[in-house]
Amino acid sequence: MSAGSALELADIQYRIGAARILTDVSLRIAPGEIVCLIGPNGAGKTTLMNVITGTVQPQSGSITWQGRDVTRHGPHHRSRLGLGRTFQTSYLFDQLTLLENVALGAGGPHASGFRGLLGIGANARHLREQAGESLEMVGLGAKAHQRVSSLSHAERRKVEIAISLVSGADMVLLDEPMAGVSAEDVPDLVELIQRLATPTTSVMLVEHHMDVVLQLAHRLVVLHHGEVLAEGHPDDVMNNREVQTAYMGEEL
Template structure:
């Protein structure tokens, strides 16, 4: 049975939440996917997760967001154990997530994608059949979030017709509309044109600094990530082998030997 979690918007007005992962493990068959993962992410902080392909980064995100059930360990949001909570319960508690591939509604407009998320946040349903007026509170909130990510001018465009970089920005607007307190970004720069990277970085930084969200992100572009985050967790064969400031991680001989010295990107 899932652990009861707060769901009303007024119960989570404080932005940012602490994420605590303790002794997390995942075994599938005879294979160990995650092993004794421990991570303490302070409320309102911006933390990066790097590691070679197959290190367990996305699996860790899947465990935190509830898509997979760990076989050992504990996950807590602001001290509340959510290890067995459902995906919807974690979302109601303020946990948001993007994926490596877009999870938008491609045939709905940019505005409708964000408005749908805001509609749920205001206590409404996620029904696509309810189309409010331009003065509806959810619509006004959606427009404000689109303005924050610089997509107001594409509000009427179908989400499937915008560029990949704009889709990533739209996903951030959707997360903001859900009133997420902890945001998991899985490779937000993947496939984004070089000209769109700077704008996306600013959107992520604003989400953390201005909205107060706690942000945990996996990113292959090490140079971009190191200039953005406050701390970096390095994963290697399902475990975290280092967790420190970007400079200290880069200088860590264990990290250099196990990961950076290979010459491969995360």
């Protein structure tokens, strides 16, 4: 690993049949950095998050996390190593409480999550404690025992963030965290995401709202047709002619 990188992707290639979904993608994220991944619809942003978290295996290239080659590690293993994530579409259980949802997410259905939820197994109490702390961290400690069905969109997004944090994440990947969130709740979520980034925890987010991107991003990475078109300081990237052309006809 190069000095200062938490995550390093080198020459990632991912194809589905003849379609090149990601081509030669290389990037680094430093500890504590907030990187926004932007690009037109279909550019490959969600796929890139899947590659980083291990739900998709690239045909070639490597993924190094905290100095360790995790290219062949599965998603649960990577999550245990501190790579947390949220998904573009909501995946919470409406009829369960916030605490139950987060406890389930902590172990994952293949690990101790269900046992923890049912209160069996030696680590059930530990799991619930961790889930409670994670909910406190996103400001929902007081609602831990309410059902998820009673929450606003913004609160649901916060529960999803709590799940991504619960196994002790050193990096969180957020796929369109503002989707479905009403305008008046956006500043609160922006503040939460800022708070997630600490000297040791990095954040990578996919976001379409440019005002949000510009408030949060230390650095922008622009994907276009599965390739990194530009990266760097937000001001420089936004003024890049190629980026402006790529976005023609789309809201930037």
